[in-house]
Amino acid sequence: MILCAGNNETFDFATPIGVGLIDSAINLTRHALVHKPEFILFVGSAGSYGEHKIHEIIESKTAANIELGFLDKSAYTPIDNVVSAQTETIKDVIxxxxxxxxxxxxxxxxxxxxxxxxxxxxxxxxxxxxxIFGIPAGGVFCITNYCDTNAHRDFISNHGFAKVLLREHLVNKGMIRG
Known part of the structure; x- marks a missing residue:
């Protein structure tokens, strides 16, 4: 099953699950309860923390939930905030x-x-x-912006082309038909 966020980030080959942490969790849980997929591939845009360049395609099986309050020590969490399906010894992009x-x-x-x-x-x-559902999963992302003061402006100007690059990447990998 190929998923995407929704709103302005949709693809004809992917099922939208909602924008943000809450809507995506609710809607994906609903999908998993009704028709548990064999594999989940999430496709979307991403901002770079500086190492990855705009229009670069990133594949990952590791996600984190580090909120900005953690950086200045104004918040903490008692939950495990890193999830990985990575089984290989290569370094995964978090x-x-x-x-x-x-x-x-x-x-x-x-x-x-x-x-x-x-x-x-x-x-x-x-x-x-x-x-939670025991479903293998991963993601493919195209960098649209750096996480700086120009993040929104750069996202808007690069988003359309990022969607084209994501489609091309999935076609080249044989995950979807052209």
């Missing part, structure tokens, strides 16, 4: 998820310092639901 988009260069550098590579609002929910 996709951080939050309902908020990082727009601070300082926070971007701190996230990178924690080992986070990119951010996408839904991926942690997808990986956590997949983990």
């Amino acid at each position: 996709v951080n998820s939050s309902n908020y988009i990082t727009t601070s260069e300082k926070a971007m550098e701190q996230m990178r310092g924690l080992g986070m590579g990119i951010e996408n609002m839904e991926f942690f929910s997808v990986m956590r639901v997949a983990q």
Whole structure:
């Protein structure tokens, strides 16, 4: 099953599950209860914490939920906030998820310092639901922006082409038909 967020991030080959951590978790759980898929592939855009370049395609099986309050020690969590389906010894790009988009260069550098590579609002929910239901899962992302003050502007200007690049990547990998 190929999934995407929804709203302006839809694909004709993917099922939209909602934007953000909550809607995506609810809707994917509903799907899993009705028709448990054999595999989940989430496809979407992502912001880079600096190491990955705009229009780069990233594949990952590891998601985190590190909120910005963690960076200045104004918040903590008692839950396990990293989920991975990675079984190989290669280093996986960690996709951080939050309902908020990082727009601070300082926070971007701190996230990178924690080992986070990119951010996408839904991926942690997808990986956590997949983990609970015992469904293998992963994600494919196209970088649309850096997580800095220009994040929204750059996302808007790069989003359309990112969707084209994601489609091409999936066609080239034989995951969808052209």
